[in-house]
Amino acid sequence: MSTTGRGLHGRVLDTLGPEITAGAYPPGSVLRTDELAQRFDVSRSVMREVVRVLESMHLVESRRRVGVTVLPAREWNVYDPQVIRWRLAGADRPRQLRSLTVLRSAIEPVAAGLAARNATAEQCAELTECALGMVAHSRGHRLEGYLFHDVAFHRVILTASGNEMFARLGDVVAEVLAGRTHHDVMFEDPDPAAVTLHVQLAEAVRERDAARAERLTREITEGALQELDVLAP
Amino acid sequence: MSTTGRGLHGRVLDTLGPEITAGAYPPGSVLRTDELAQRFDVSRSVMREVVRVLESMHLVESRRRVGVTVLPAREWNVYDPQVIRWRLAGADRPRQLRSLTVLRSAIEPVAAGLAARNATAEQCAELTECALGMVAHSRGHRLEGYLFHDVAFHRVILTASGNEMFARLGDVVAEVLAGRTHHDVMFEDPDPAAVTLHVQLAEAVRERDAARAERLTREITEGALQELDVLAP
Protein backbone atom coordinates (compact mmCIF):
# COMPACT_ATOMS: atom_id res chain seq x y z
CA MET A 1 0.00 0.00 0.00
CA SER A 2 2.83 2.38 0.86
CA THR A 3 4.49 3.93 -2.14
CA THR A 4 7.85 4.54 -0.51
CA GLY A 5 8.55 1.05 0.69
CA ARG A 6 11.92 0.46 -0.93
CA GLY A 7 15.04 1.02 1.04
CA LEU A 8 15.95 1.76 4.61
CA HIS A 9 15.37 5.43 3.97
CA GLY A 10 11.79 4.85 2.88
CA ARG A 11 10.92 2.86 5.95
CA VAL A 12 12.07 5.62 8.28
CA LEU A 13 10.13 8.15 6.23
CA ASP A 14 7.01 6.02 6.46
CA THR A 15 7.19 6.20 10.23
CA LEU A 16 8.34 9.75 10.80
CA GLY A 17 6.17 11.34 8.09
CA PRO A 18 2.87 10.08 9.49
CA GLU A 19 3.95 11.02 13.01
CA ILE A 20 4.57 14.60 12.01
CA THR A 21 1.44 14.98 9.89
CA ALA A 22 -0.55 13.46 12.72
CA GLY A 23 0.63 16.30 14.91
CA ALA A 24 2.71 14.15 17.26
CA TYR A 25 5.19 17.01 17.54
CA PRO A 26 3.67 20.46 18.11
CA PRO A 27 4.81 23.14 15.66
CA GLY A 28 8.14 24.54 16.75
CA SER A 29 9.36 21.31 18.30
CA VAL A 30 12.97 20.57 17.55
CA LEU A 31 14.28 17.15 16.65
CA ARG A 32 17.98 16.36 16.55
CA THR A 33 19.28 14.38 13.58
CA ASP A 34 21.57 12.30 15.79
CA GLU A 35 18.81 11.38 18.18
CA LEU A 36 16.52 10.40 15.31
CA ALA A 37 19.29 8.30 13.79
CA GLN A 38 19.70 6.51 17.11
CA ARG A 39 15.98 6.03 17.54
CA PHE A 40 15.53 4.44 14.13
CA ASP A 41 18.88 2.67 14.35
CA VAL A 42 20.15 4.04 11.07
CA SER A 43 23.22 6.01 10.11
CA ARG A 44 23.26 9.79 10.05
CA SER A 45 23.51 9.71 6.25
CA VAL A 46 20.18 7.97 5.95
CA MET A 47 18.62 10.23 8.52
CA ARG A 48 19.85 13.31 6.71
CA GLU A 49 18.20 12.12 3.49
CA VAL A 50 14.93 11.62 5.33
CA VAL A 51 15.14 15.10 6.81
CA ARG A 52 15.85 16.55 3.40
CA VAL A 53 12.72 14.99 1.96
CA LEU A 54 10.59 16.15 4.90
CA GLU A 55 12.08 19.58 4.38
CA SER A 56 11.11 19.57 0.70
CA MET A 57 7.54 18.84 1.80
CA HIS A 58 7.77 21.81 4.15
CA LEU A 59 6.94 19.61 7.12
CA VAL A 60 10.18 20.59 8.87
CA GLU A 61 12.93 23.13 8.56
CA SER A 62 16.54 22.29 9.28
CA ARG A 63 18.79 25.01 10.68
CA ARG A 64 22.34 24.96 11.93
CA ARG A 65 22.96 24.96 15.62
CA VAL A 66 19.27 24.66 16.34
CA GLY A 67 18.07 21.38 14.84
CA VAL A 68 15.15 20.16 12.79
CA THR A 69 12.12 22.30 13.56
CA VAL A 70 8.60 21.03 12.94
CA LEU A 71 6.62 23.58 10.91
CA PRO A 72 2.98 24.54 11.50
CA ALA A 73 0.43 22.72 9.36
CA ARG A 74 -0.26 25.88 7.39
CA GLU A 75 3.18 25.52 5.79
CA TRP A 76 2.83 21.92 4.67
CA ASN A 77 2.72 20.94 1.01
CA VAL A 78 -0.76 19.54 1.30
CA TYR A 79 -0.89 18.62 -2.39
CA ASP A 80 1.99 16.19 -2.08
CA PRO A 81 0.41 12.77 -2.66
CA GLN A 82 2.60 11.33 0.06
CA VAL A 83 1.43 13.94 2.57
CA ILE A 84 -2.17 13.38 1.52
CA ARG A 85 -1.82 9.66 2.10
CA TRP A 86 -0.19 10.16 5.47
CA ARG A 87 -2.90 12.52 6.61
CA LEU A 88 -5.71 10.33 5.35
CA ALA A 89 -4.24 7.52 7.40
CA GLY A 90 -4.11 9.70 10.51
CA ALA A 91 -6.52 11.03 13.06
CA ASP A 92 -7.83 14.07 11.25
CA ARG A 93 -8.93 11.94 8.35
CA PRO A 94 -12.51 13.27 8.37
CA ARG A 95 -11.42 16.88 8.08
CA GLN A 96 -8.96 15.93 5.36
CA LEU A 97 -11.60 14.01 3.45
CA ARG A 98 -13.89 17.01 3.56
CA SER A 99 -11.18 19.37 2.27
CA LEU A 100 -10.48 17.05 -0.61
CA THR A 101 -14.14 16.58 -1.46
CA VAL A 102 -14.62 20.34 -1.58
CA LEU A 103 -11.58 20.51 -3.84
CA ARG A 104 -13.17 17.92 -6.10
CA SER A 105 -16.39 19.91 -6.22
CA ALA A 106 -14.44 22.88 -7.54
CA ILE A 107 -12.22 21.08 -10.02
CA GLU A 108 -14.26 18.30 -11.56
CA PRO A 109 -17.10 20.32 -13.10
CA VAL A 110 -14.62 22.55 -14.90
CA ALA A 111 -12.57 19.51 -15.91
CA ALA A 112 -15.68 17.83 -17.30
CA GLY A 113 -16.52 20.91 -19.34
CA LEU A 114 -13.05 20.89 -20.84
CA ALA A 115 -13.21 17.15 -21.40
CA ALA A 116 -16.37 17.62 -23.46
CA ARG A 117 -14.34 19.90 -25.72
CA ASN A 118 -11.06 18.01 -25.83
CA ALA A 119 -11.74 14.31 -25.28
CA THR A 120 -10.50 11.98 -28.00
CA ALA A 121 -12.77 9.36 -29.51
CA GLU A 122 -10.87 6.74 -27.55
CA GLN A 123 -11.41 8.60 -24.29
CA CYS A 124 -15.12 8.89 -25.02
CA ALA A 125 -15.22 5.13 -25.53
CA GLU A 126 -13.38 4.52 -22.26
CA LEU A 127 -15.83 6.80 -20.49
CA THR A 128 -18.82 4.88 -21.80
CA GLU A 129 -17.18 1.62 -20.88
CA CYS A 130 -16.54 2.80 -17.32
CA ALA A 131 -20.10 4.05 -16.95
CA LEU A 132 -21.43 0.69 -18.16
CA GLY A 133 -19.13 -1.04 -15.69
CA MET A 134 -20.61 1.08 -12.92
CA VAL A 135 -24.12 0.13 -13.98
CA ALA A 136 -23.16 -3.54 -14.09
CA HIS A 137 -21.81 -3.44 -10.52
CA SER A 138 -24.44 -1.14 -9.05
CA ARG A 139 -26.50 -3.90 -7.49
CA GLY A 140 -25.82 -6.86 -5.29
CA HIS A 141 -23.02 -5.54 -3.09
CA ARG A 142 -20.43 -5.52 -5.87
CA LEU A 143 -18.78 -2.53 -4.21
CA GLU A 144 -15.20 -3.30 -5.23
CA GLY A 145 -16.07 -3.58 -8.88
CA TYR A 146 -18.17 -0.45 -8.69
CA LEU A 147 -15.33 1.50 -7.06
CA PHE A 148 -12.89 0.33 -9.72
CA HIS A 149 -15.01 1.68 -12.55
CA ASP A 150 -15.91 4.84 -10.65
CA VAL A 151 -12.25 5.68 -10.13
CA ALA A 152 -11.40 4.91 -13.73
CA PHE A 153 -14.28 7.10 -14.90
CA HIS A 154 -13.13 10.16 -13.00
CA ARG A 155 -9.53 9.60 -14.02
CA VAL A 156 -10.52 9.66 -17.68
CA ILE A 157 -12.49 12.88 -17.19
CA LEU A 158 -9.57 14.59 -15.47
CA THR A 159 -7.08 13.40 -18.06
CA ALA A 160 -9.31 14.22 -21.02
CA SER A 161 -9.60 17.80 -19.78
CA GLY A 162 -6.19 18.34 -21.30
CA ASN A 163 -5.03 20.27 -18.24
CA GLU A 164 -2.11 18.61 -16.49
CA MET A 165 -2.98 20.17 -13.13
CA PHE A 166 -6.39 18.53 -13.29
CA ALA A 167 -4.96 15.27 -14.56
CA ARG A 168 -2.67 14.99 -11.54
CA LEU A 169 -5.66 15.03 -9.20
CA GLY A 170 -6.65 11.59 -10.37
CA ASP A 171 -4.84 10.01 -7.45
CA VAL A 172 -6.57 12.32 -4.99
CA VAL A 173 -10.00 11.44 -6.35
CA ALA A 174 -9.10 7.76 -6.24
CA GLU A 175 -8.10 8.14 -2.61
CA VAL A 176 -11.32 9.92 -1.72
CA LEU A 177 -13.55 7.42 -3.48
CA ALA A 178 -11.68 4.49 -2.00
CA GLY A 179 -11.96 6.08 1.43
CA ARG A 180 -15.70 6.41 1.08
CA THR A 181 -16.10 2.78 0.09
CA HIS A 182 -13.70 1.23 2.56
CA HIS A 183 -13.35 3.30 5.70
CA ASP A 184 -16.68 5.01 6.02
CA VAL A 185 -18.84 1.97 5.92
CA MET A 186 -20.99 1.61 2.88
CA PHE A 187 -23.30 -1.29 3.38
CA GLU A 188 -25.87 -0.39 0.79
CA ASP A 189 -25.56 -0.34 -2.96
CA PRO A 190 -24.54 2.97 -4.50
CA ASP A 191 -27.17 5.63 -5.08
CA PRO A 192 -28.96 4.81 -8.38
CA ALA A 193 -29.22 8.53 -9.14
CA ALA A 194 -25.41 8.84 -9.07
CA VAL A 195 -25.07 5.94 -11.47
CA THR A 196 -27.49 7.57 -13.88
CA LEU A 197 -25.59 10.84 -13.67
CA HIS A 198 -22.37 9.12 -14.69
CA VAL A 199 -24.03 7.50 -17.68
CA GLN A 200 -25.48 10.84 -18.73
CA LEU A 201 -22.10 12.53 -18.24
CA ALA A 202 -20.39 10.06 -20.54
CA GLU A 203 -23.12 10.83 -23.04
CA ALA A 204 -22.70 14.59 -22.70
CA VAL A 205 -18.95 14.37 -23.25
CA ARG A 206 -19.45 12.17 -26.28
CA GLU A 207 -21.87 14.72 -27.71
CA ARG A 208 -19.49 17.61 -26.95
CA ASP A 209 -22.07 19.28 -24.73
CA ALA A 210 -19.72 21.13 -22.37
CA ALA A 211 -22.39 23.00 -20.45
CA ARG A 212 -24.36 19.85 -19.75
CA ALA A 213 -21.20 17.94 -18.78
CA GLU A 214 -20.32 20.65 -16.31
CA ARG A 215 -23.82 20.74 -14.84
CA LEU A 216 -24.01 16.98 -14.45
CA THR A 217 -20.64 16.85 -12.75
CA ARG A 218 -21.73 19.57 -10.38
CA GLU A 219 -24.65 17.37 -9.42
CA ILE A 220 -22.34 14.44 -8.84
CA THR A 221 -19.95 16.35 -6.60
CA GLU A 222 -22.77 18.02 -4.71
CA GLY A 223 -24.07 14.55 -4.01
CA ALA A 224 -20.67 13.61 -2.63
CA LEU A 225 -20.69 16.67 -0.37
CA GLN A 226 -24.17 15.91 0.96
CA GLU A 227 -23.17 12.32 1.57
CA LEU A 228 -20.28 13.64 3.65
CA ASP A 229 -22.62 15.85 5.66
CA VAL A 230 -24.70 12.83 6.55
CA LEU A 231 -21.74 10.69 7.59
CA ALA A 232 -19.71 13.36 9.43
CA PRO A 233 -21.83 16.34 10.44
CA MET B 1 14.16 34.88 -5.21
CA SER B 2 15.01 31.20 -4.93
CA THR B 3 13.53 29.54 -1.88
CA THR B 4 16.15 26.84 -1.53
CA GLY B 5 19.26 29.00 -1.47
CA ARG B 6 20.76 27.82 1.78
CA GLY B 7 23.44 25.20 1.72
CA LEU B 8 25.47 23.42 -0.88
CA HIS B 9 22.66 20.95 -1.36
CA GLY B 10 20.22 23.70 -2.29
CA ARG B 11 22.47 25.18 -4.90
CA VAL B 12 22.83 21.87 -6.72
CA LEU B 13 19.08 21.38 -6.57
CA ASP B 14 18.50 24.83 -8.01
CA THR B 15 20.53 23.86 -11.05
CA LEU B 16 19.48 20.28 -11.58
CA GLY B 17 15.79 20.78 -10.83
CA PRO B 18 15.23 23.43 -13.50
CA GLU B 19 17.25 21.38 -16.00
CA ILE B 20 15.02 18.37 -15.52
CA THR B 21 11.73 20.28 -15.53
CA ALA B 22 12.90 22.11 -18.65
CA GLY B 23 13.17 18.73 -20.35
CA ALA B 24 16.95 18.81 -20.77
CA TYR B 25 16.96 15.04 -20.21
CA PRO B 26 14.34 13.08 -22.14
CA PRO B 27 12.20 10.75 -20.02
CA GLY B 28 14.01 7.51 -19.43
CA SER B 29 17.46 9.09 -19.44
CA VAL B 30 19.72 7.71 -16.75
CA LEU B 31 22.01 9.85 -14.64
CA ARG B 32 24.71 8.38 -12.42
CA THR B 33 25.05 9.74 -8.91
CA ASP B 34 28.85 9.63 -9.12
CA GLU B 35 28.95 11.55 -12.37
CA LEU B 36 26.58 14.18 -11.04
CA ALA B 37 28.68 14.52 -7.89
CA GLN B 38 31.74 15.06 -10.08
CA ARG B 39 29.96 17.53 -12.31
CA PHE B 40 28.79 19.70 -9.43
CA ASP B 41 31.99 19.11 -7.47
CA VAL B 42 30.21 17.89 -4.37
CA SER B 43 30.45 14.74 -2.32
CA ARG B 44 28.24 11.76 -2.99
CA SER B 45 26.42 12.38 0.31
CA VAL B 46 25.21 15.76 -0.90
CA MET B 47 24.34 14.37 -4.30
CA ARG B 48 22.33 11.58 -2.73
CA GLU B 49 20.30 14.08 -0.74
CA VAL B 50 19.56 16.02 -3.92
CA VAL B 51 18.46 12.86 -5.69
CA ARG B 52 16.23 11.93 -2.77
CA VAL B 53 14.45 15.27 -2.97
CA LEU B 54 14.04 15.03 -6.74
CA GLU B 55 12.68 11.54 -6.17
CA SER B 56 10.13 12.81 -3.66
CA MET B 57 8.95 15.23 -6.35
CA HIS B 58 8.63 12.30 -8.72
CA LEU B 59 10.99 13.95 -11.17
CA VAL B 60 13.35 10.98 -11.09
CA GLU B 61 13.42 7.44 -9.85
CA SER B 62 16.51 5.86 -8.34
CA ARG B 63 17.04 2.14 -8.82
CA ARG B 64 19.92 -0.10 -7.94
CA ARG B 65 22.27 -1.21 -10.63
CA VAL B 66 20.59 1.08 -13.15
CA GLY B 67 20.94 4.65 -11.93
CA VAL B 68 18.75 7.70 -11.57
CA THR B 69 16.06 7.61 -14.23
CA VAL B 70 14.29 10.77 -15.36
CA LEU B 71 10.52 10.26 -15.23
CA PRO B 72 8.04 11.48 -17.86
CA ALA B 73 6.37 14.82 -17.12
CA ARG B 74 3.08 13.06 -16.48
CA GLU B 75 4.54 11.70 -13.23
CA TRP B 76 5.82 14.97 -11.82
CA ASN B 77 4.34 16.50 -8.67
CA VAL B 78 3.18 19.58 -10.51
CA TYR B 79 1.63 21.07 -7.37
CA ASP B 80 4.98 21.30 -5.61
CA PRO B 81 5.68 25.04 -5.32
CA GLN B 82 9.31 24.39 -6.13
CA VAL B 83 8.43 22.52 -9.30
CA ILE B 84 5.96 25.24 -10.27
CA ARG B 85 8.63 27.89 -9.85
CA TRP B 86 11.16 25.90 -11.86
CA ARG B 87 8.73 25.37 -14.69
CA LEU B 88 7.59 28.96 -14.75
CA ALA B 89 11.23 29.96 -15.11
CA GLY B 90 11.71 27.56 -18.02
CA ALA B 91 10.82 27.39 -21.66
CA ASP B 92 7.28 26.05 -21.44
CA ARG B 93 6.31 28.95 -19.23
CA PRO B 94 3.32 29.94 -21.44
CA ARG B 95 1.77 26.50 -21.28
CA GLN B 96 2.36 26.37 -17.56
CA LEU B 97 0.81 29.77 -17.04
CA ARG B 98 -2.27 28.66 -18.92
CA SER B 99 -2.64 25.49 -16.87
CA LEU B 100 -2.42 27.49 -13.67
CA THR B 101 -4.86 30.11 -14.86
CA VAL B 102 -7.39 27.43 -15.73
CA LEU B 103 -6.83 25.97 -12.28
CA ARG B 104 -7.52 29.39 -10.78
CA SER B 105 -10.72 29.68 -12.80
CA ALA B 106 -11.94 26.45 -11.24
CA ILE B 107 -10.88 27.08 -7.66
CA GLU B 108 -11.36 30.74 -6.95
CA PRO B 109 -15.09 31.07 -7.61
CA VAL B 110 -15.83 28.22 -5.22
CA ALA B 111 -13.36 29.66 -2.71
CA ALA B 112 -15.05 33.04 -2.92
CA GLY B 113 -18.44 31.47 -2.30
CA LEU B 114 -17.09 29.78 0.82
CA ALA B 115 -15.34 32.96 1.90
CA ALA B 116 -18.66 34.80 1.81
CA ARG B 117 -19.94 32.24 4.30
CA ASN B 118 -16.89 31.89 6.53
CA ALA B 119 -14.88 35.11 6.43
CA THR B 120 -14.24 36.77 9.76
CA ALA B 121 -14.94 40.46 10.27
CA GLU B 122 -11.20 41.07 10.19
CA GLN B 123 -10.86 39.27 6.86
CA CYS B 124 -13.71 41.32 5.42
CA ALA B 125 -11.89 44.45 6.48
CA GLU B 126 -8.63 43.26 4.91
CA LEU B 127 -10.51 42.53 1.72
CA THR B 128 -11.97 45.99 1.53
CA GLU B 129 -8.57 47.49 2.29
CA CYS B 130 -6.95 45.51 -0.51
CA ALA B 131 -9.67 46.49 -2.96
CA LEU B 132 -9.22 50.14 -2.07
CA GLY B 133 -5.47 49.72 -2.52
CA MET B 134 -6.10 48.35 -5.99
CA VAL B 135 -8.30 51.32 -6.84
CA ALA B 136 -5.67 53.71 -5.53
CA HIS B 137 -2.98 52.19 -7.74
CA SER B 138 -5.12 51.57 -10.81
CA ARG B 139 -3.96 54.65 -12.70
CA GLY B 140 -0.65 56.20 -13.56
CA HIS B 141 1.49 53.12 -14.11
CA ARG B 142 1.62 52.15 -10.43
CA LEU B 143 1.78 48.49 -11.48
CA GLU B 144 3.89 47.25 -8.55
CA GLY B 145 1.55 48.69 -5.99
CA TYR B 146 -1.44 47.35 -7.86
CA LEU B 147 0.07 43.86 -8.04
CA PHE B 148 0.81 43.91 -4.31
CA HIS B 149 -2.79 44.58 -3.39
CA ASP B 150 -4.14 42.23 -6.03
CA VAL B 151 -2.09 39.35 -4.65
CA ALA B 152 -3.07 40.19 -1.08
CA PHE B 153 -6.73 40.31 -2.09
CA HIS B 154 -6.74 36.85 -3.61
CA ARG B 155 -4.75 35.43 -0.72
CA VAL B 156 -7.36 36.65 1.72
CA ILE B 157 -10.17 35.14 -0.34
CA LEU B 158 -8.43 31.77 -0.52
CA THR B 159 -7.59 31.77 3.19
CA ALA B 160 -11.04 32.97 4.24
CA SER B 161 -12.61 30.05 2.38
CA GLY B 162 -11.64 27.94 5.37
CA ASN B 163 -10.37 25.16 3.12
CA GLU B 164 -6.69 24.47 3.57
CA MET B 165 -6.31 23.09 0.04
CA PHE B 166 -7.57 26.38 -1.34
CA ALA B 167 -5.48 28.40 1.09
CA ARG B 168 -2.31 26.73 -0.08
CA LEU B 169 -2.92 27.95 -3.64
CA GLY B 170 -2.16 31.49 -2.56
CA ASP B 171 1.43 31.15 -3.69
CA VAL B 172 0.35 29.84 -7.07
CA VAL B 173 -1.99 32.76 -7.64
CA ALA B 174 0.74 35.16 -6.54
CA GLU B 175 3.09 33.58 -9.04
CA VAL B 176 0.56 33.86 -11.86
CA LEU B 177 -0.33 37.45 -11.15
CA ALA B 178 3.31 38.43 -10.78
CA GLY B 179 4.08 36.66 -14.05
CA ARG B 180 1.39 38.58 -15.85
CA THR B 181 2.70 41.92 -14.57
CA HIS B 182 6.41 41.29 -15.02
CA HIS B 183 7.08 38.83 -17.79
CA ASP B 184 4.20 39.30 -20.17
CA VAL B 185 4.54 42.96 -20.72
CA MET B 186 1.81 45.08 -19.26
CA PHE B 187 2.36 48.63 -20.36
CA GLU B 188 -1.12 49.89 -19.79
CA ASP B 189 -2.98 50.40 -16.55
CA PRO B 190 -5.11 47.46 -15.39
CA ASP B 191 -8.57 46.97 -16.81
CA PRO B 192 -10.97 49.28 -14.92
CA ALA B 193 -13.66 46.62 -15.16
CA ALA B 194 -11.45 44.21 -13.22
CA VAL B 195 -10.87 46.76 -10.49
CA THR B 196 -14.59 47.32 -10.14
CA LEU B 197 -15.19 43.60 -9.92
CA HIS B 198 -12.77 43.30 -7.02
CA VAL B 199 -14.47 46.10 -5.14
CA GLN B 200 -17.84 44.48 -5.71
CA LEU B 201 -16.47 41.13 -4.61
CA ALA B 202 -15.23 42.56 -1.31
CA GLU B 203 -18.71 43.98 -0.89
CA ALA B 204 -20.43 40.70 -1.67
CA VAL B 205 -18.29 38.83 0.86
CA ARG B 206 -18.95 41.45 3.51
CA GLU B 207 -22.68 41.08 2.87
CA ARG B 208 -22.46 37.28 2.99
CA ASP B 209 -23.81 36.98 -0.54
CA ALA B 210 -22.17 33.72 -1.56
CA ALA B 211 -23.86 33.40 -4.93
CA ARG B 212 -22.87 36.90 -5.99
CA ALA B 213 -19.32 36.43 -4.72
CA GLU B 214 -19.00 33.27 -6.77
CA ARG B 215 -20.43 34.91 -9.87
CA LEU B 216 -18.18 37.96 -9.60
CA THR B 217 -15.09 35.81 -9.14
CA ARG B 218 -16.07 33.81 -12.19
CA GLU B 219 -16.08 37.04 -14.16
CA ILE B 220 -12.64 37.94 -12.82
CA THR B 221 -11.07 34.61 -13.72
CA GLU B 222 -12.76 34.55 -17.10
CA GLY B 223 -11.17 37.92 -17.73
CA ALA B 224 -7.80 36.44 -16.85
CA LEU B 225 -8.38 33.60 -19.30
CA GLN B 226 -9.36 35.94 -22.12
CA GLU B 227 -6.35 38.10 -21.41
CA LEU B 228 -4.22 34.99 -21.80
CA ASP B 229 -5.85 34.18 -25.13
CA VAL B 230 -4.91 37.61 -26.42
CA LEU B 231 -1.30 37.39 -25.26
CA ALA B 232 -0.59 33.77 -26.20
CA PRO B 233 -3.10 32.44 -28.75
Added chain:
DNA sequence: TGTGACATATAAGTCTGACTTTTTGTTCGG
Protein backbone atom coordinates in the same frame (compact mmCIF):
# COMPACT_ATOMS: atom_id res chain seq x y z
C1' DT C 1 17.80 -23.62 -30.95
C1' DG C 2 15.71 -22.36 -26.84
C1' DT C 3 15.76 -22.27 -21.76
C1' DG C 4 16.93 -22.12 -17.19
C1' DA C 5 20.46 -21.86 -13.57
C1' DC C 6 24.44 -19.50 -12.33
C1' DA C 7 28.17 -16.16 -12.22
C1' DT C 8 29.64 -11.41 -12.61
C1' DA C 9 29.87 -6.66 -12.94
C1' DT C 10 27.69 -2.42 -11.71
C1' DA C 11 25.64 1.31 -9.44
C1' DA C 12 22.94 2.49 -5.64
C1' DG C 13 22.65 1.91 -0.61
C1' DT C 14 24.74 2.10 3.94
C1' DC C 15 27.98 3.05 7.63
C1' DT C 16 31.68 5.36 10.08
C1' DG C 17 34.54 8.90 11.68
C1' DA C 18 36.78 13.06 11.06
C1' DC C 19 36.48 17.72 9.96
C1' DT C 20 34.11 22.49 8.77
C1' DT C 21 30.80 26.10 9.23
C1' DT C 22 27.25 28.64 11.04
C1' DT C 23 24.64 30.24 14.71
C1' DT C 24 23.40 31.04 19.35
C1' DG C 25 24.08 31.97 24.09
C1' DT C 26 27.34 33.44 27.48
C1' DT C 27 30.72 35.96 29.46
C1' DC C 28 33.73 39.59 30.07
C1' DG C 29 35.31 44.28 29.51
C1' DG C 30 34.03 48.97 28.55
Added chain:
DNA sequence: CCGAACAAAAAGTCAGACTTATATGTCACA
Protein backbone atom coordinates in the same frame (compact mmCIF):
# COMPACT_ATOMS: atom_id res chain seq x y z
C1' DC D 1 23.73 48.44 30.60
C1' DC D 2 25.60 47.22 26.30
C1' DG D 3 28.55 45.46 22.85
C1' DA D 4 32.28 42.44 21.41
C1' DA D 5 34.87 38.38 21.84
C1' DC D 6 34.46 33.55 22.81
C1' DA D 7 32.88 28.85 23.30
C1' DA D 8 29.74 25.19 22.50
C1' DA D 9 26.37 22.81 19.80
C1' DA D 10 24.27 21.03 15.92
C1' DA D 11 23.92 20.73 11.10
C1' DG D 12 26.73 20.46 6.94
C1' DT D 13 30.39 18.36 4.26
C1' DC D 14 33.65 15.00 2.87
C1' DA D 15 36.27 10.63 1.86
C1' DG D 16 36.58 5.83 1.80
C1' DA D 17 35.27 1.24 2.73
C1' DC D 18 31.87 -1.99 2.57
C1' DT D 19 27.02 -4.21 1.43
C1' DT D 20 23.20 -5.36 -1.45
C1' DA D 21 20.27 -5.78 -5.12
C1' DT D 22 19.83 -6.63 -9.91
C1' DA D 23 20.51 -6.39 -14.96
C1' DT D 24 22.96 -8.93 -18.05
C1' DG D 25 25.80 -12.16 -20.02
C1' DT D 26 27.44 -17.18 -19.96
C1' DC D 27 27.14 -21.84 -20.21
C1' DA D 28 25.33 -26.33 -19.74
C1' DC D 29 21.52 -29.00 -20.72
C1' DA D 30 17.29 -30.24 -22.95
